[in-house]
Amino acid sequence: MLTILFDGVAYGMLLFILAVGLAVTMGLMNFINLAHGAFAMAGGYITVLLMQRMGVPFLVCLPLAFLGAALMGALLERTLYRPMYNKPHLDQVLFSIGLVFMAVASVDYFLGSSQQNIHLPVWLKGRTEIGSDPFMLGMGHYRLFIIAVCAALTVALQYVLTKTRFGSRLRASVDDQRVAAGLGINVNLVFLSTFAVGSGLAGLGGALGAEVLGLDPTFPLKFMVYFLIVVAVGGTSSITGPLLAALLLGIADVAGKYYIPKLGAFIVYSLMIAILIWRPQGLFVRKAGK
Amino acid sequence: MQTLSAQASLLQQSRIKPLELVFWLLAFAAPVLTPSHALIINEIAIVALFAISLDIILGYTGIVSLGHAAFFGLGGYAAALFAKHVMPDPMVGLAVGIAAATLLGLIASLTILRGSDLTRLMVTLGLGLILMELANKLDWLTGGADGLQGVVMGPILGRFEFDLSGQTAAYYSLSVLLVFFVLLRRVTQSPLGATLMAIRDNRLRAMSIGIPVNSRLTLAYTLAAAVAGAAGALMTQTTGFASLDLFEFHRSADVLLILVIGGTGWLYGGVAGAIVFKLMQDFLSSITPQYWMFWIGLFLVVLVLVGRDRLIRPWTWLGTGRKGQS
Numbered sequence: 054m055l056t057i058l059f060d061g062v063a064y065g066m067l068l069f070i071l072a073v074g075l076a077v078t079m080g081l082m083n084f085i086n087l088a089h090g091a092f093a094m095a096g097g098y099i100t101v102l103l104m105q106r107m108g109v110p111f112l113v114c115l116p117l118a119f120l121g122a123a124l125m126g127a128l129l130e131r132t133l134y135r136p137m138y139n140k141p142h143l144d145q146v147l148f149s150i151g152l153v154f155m156a157v158a159s160v161d162y163f164l165g166s167s168q169q170n171i172h173l174p175v176w177l178k179g180r181t182e183i184g185s186d187p188f189m190l191g192m193g194h195y196r197l198f199i200i201a202v203c204a205a206l207t208v209a210l211q212y213v214l215t216k217t218r219f220g221s222r223l224r225a226s227v228d229d230q231r232v233a234a235g236l237g238i239n240v241n242l243v244f245l246s247t248f249a250v251g252s253g254l255a256g257l258g259g260a261l262g263a264e265v266l267g268l269d270p271t272f273p274l275k276f277m278v279y280f281l282i283v284v285a286v287g288g289t290s291s292i293t294g295p296l297l298a299a300l301l302l303g304i305a306d307v308a309g310k311y312y313i314p315k316l317g318a319f320i321v322y323s324l325m326i327a328i329l330i331w332r333p334q335g336l337f338v339r340k341a342g343k
Numbered sequence: 344m345q346t347l348s349a350q351a352s353l354l355q356q357s358r359i360k361p362l363e364l365v366f367w368l369l370a371f372a373a374p375v376l377t378p379s380h381a382l383i384i385n386e387i388a389i390v391a392l393f394a395i396s397l398d399i400i401l402g403y404t405g406i407v408s409l410g411h412a413a414f415f416g417l418g419g420y421a422a423a424l425f426a427k428h429v430m431p432d433p434m435v436g437l438a439v440g441i442a443a444a445t446l447l448g449l450i451a452s453l454t455i456l457r458g459s460d461l462t463r464l465m466v467t468l469g470l471g472l473i474l475m476e477l478a479n480k481l482d483w484l485t486g487g488a489d490g491l492q493g494v495v496m497g498p499i500l501g502r503f504e505f506d507l508s509g510q511t512a513a514y515y516s517l518s519v520l521l522v523f524f525v526l527l528r529r530v531t532q533s534p535l536g537a538t539l540m541a542i543r544d545n546r547l548r549a550m551s552i553g554i555p556v557n558s559r560l561t562l563a564y565t566l567a568a569a570v571a572g573a574a575g576a577l578m579t580q581t582t583g584f585a586s587l588d589l590f591e592f593h594r595s596a597d598v599l600l601i602l603v604i605g606g607t608g609w610l611y612g613g614v615a616g617a618i619v620f621k622l623m624q625d626f627l628s629s630i631t632p633q634y635w636m637f638w639i640g641l642f643l644v645v646l647v648l649v650g651r652d653r654l655i656r657p658w659t660w661l662g663t664g665r666k667g668q669s
């Protein structure tokens with residue numbers, strides 16, 4: 054039972070890293086970006102290609118995945134996304150679905166539609182077991198690694214958001230774009246860097262998650278719903294909301310699949326709909342000023 | 344005098360124009376004129392019906408839905424199961440499909456009354472996924488991932504057998520499309536339709552002039568679900584096959600695209616979009632069968648970047664862009 058909880062936490066942490074960029078950009082620009090998973094897929098494929106074709110070690114690949122996805126994000130933000138911010142939601146949805154379709158088809162074209170594998174280094178492959186039978190806790194080392202990395206990132210993000218100058222600029226822009234711009238904050242630059250970092254985090258998440266979630270060209274479509282659930286349930290105004298939502302989702306999903314495999318993803322979706330009917334603005338929202 | 348002229352101008356709008364008659368005559372002549380294309384005409388009619396059902400909630404009521412395939416699929420499965428286990432008469436099967444989708448629409452409409460666009464998007468998406476998951480897991484009933492096979496349809500009205508070339512199917516679908524089109528045309532041009540548009544344009548104001556917003560939203564959503572169910576039922580009846588593909592996400596996305604190509608808030612938009620989309624799909628997938636998805640994605644991106652309302656009016660491309668688009 055503890056093992057399931059542990060796996061759920063690892064899964065949830067991973068989802069959080071994948072989705073946090075989406076939460077921030079959605080809160081910041083009120084932009085419904087369904088193409089977020091494409092950046093995660095980019096990160097995953099960068100890792101796979103570097104490891105398989107060039108033999109780069111796994112740990113070096115992770116920052117490269119982050120950088121690659123962040124660059125891609127910055128480029129796309131500057132060229133394609135920016136004109137979209139003031140369009141109606143329908144346009145944004147159509148636009149980002151279009152991007153997802155293009156990403157899926159081009160990866161399929163260049164790299165094939167088969168599932169990609171990542172060969173983990175030996176020291177991440179083991180498994181440690183603690184305790185006796187009913188309360189046995191089996192921890193895969195890789196999952197432990199994921200939790201450690203994600204926890205460190207979460208703390209770092211929280212620090213940047215609450216303690217640094219950039220964080221306060223970001224929060225100011227989220228709260229009210231026009232007033233922030235009036236105070237001399239370069240909102241466009243804040244947007245650009247936030248989008249890039251968010252995409253980069255998604256790329257890192259994709260690289261980390263390639264082993265756990267699987268990686269094939271339909272990745273952005275398969276996990277789009279999960280990212281959106283995290284954001285919709287967690288709310289977009291803080292990062293603790295999405296974190297809790299991601300953990301909840303991860304544990305519910307792993308436990309659901311383990312105990313009632315027949316119902317599969319059914320539980321997660323029903324839970325989401327129930328929560329959204331109950332609290333349409335998300336579970337963990339602070340009272341908005343506007 | 345003032346009221347009379349207002350009434351006259353409203354009636355003028357809802358009058359049937361000669362061009363419309365020409366269009367429908369052409370549509371009904373098409374399966375005879377080009378018998379080899381009867382199958383694709385059938386598909387166009389079905390997709391057009393599906394698109395105008397989405398138009399009711401998207402174009403007229405302003406609800407962005409990513410899970411409209413839920414009703415399409417449910418109607419399809421209901422009709423197919425009914426034909427397989429109860430009786431093979433298509434008309435009764437169609438009614439069963441519509442009834443099932445209506446019921447689901449009525450229940451699901453509770454979920455779209457509250458929240459922002461994002462919440463609605465999530466809820467509709469979730470509904471589609473739940474139904475797909477259900478159809479996948481209830482394999483003793485639906486055949487799971489293999490699809491529901493062995494659906495044999497009886498003759499329509501006890502007289503017209505389905506033939507291999509698809510002419511009967513094309514006429515069947517076209518007739519159902521026409522019936523629903525006329526019905527929806529009547530609904531959207533009635534005072535009821537005007538209240539829906541008022542809700543779309545400004546919900547708060549609509550509420551304050553006394554329009555019962557929630558019950559109108561429920562009504563519109565249920566109606567759209569019913570029509571989508573009819574389209575789904577047509578689909579499985581004319582192909583004799585129901586599979587998980589009916590619930591797939593890309594079906595919901597495709598129908599959004601179709602509607603957007605033709606223009607929202609205009610019933611002919613769905614029909615025009617369906618014709619363009621199906622012909623384009625037919626053409627592109629004969630060149631690159633596998634990567635059709637890429638082109639559709641590119642098309643969507645370009646469409647939005649150029650501006651949806653400008654794409655169907657090419658003469659505005661070179662002019663100065665409109666400002667203040669909200």
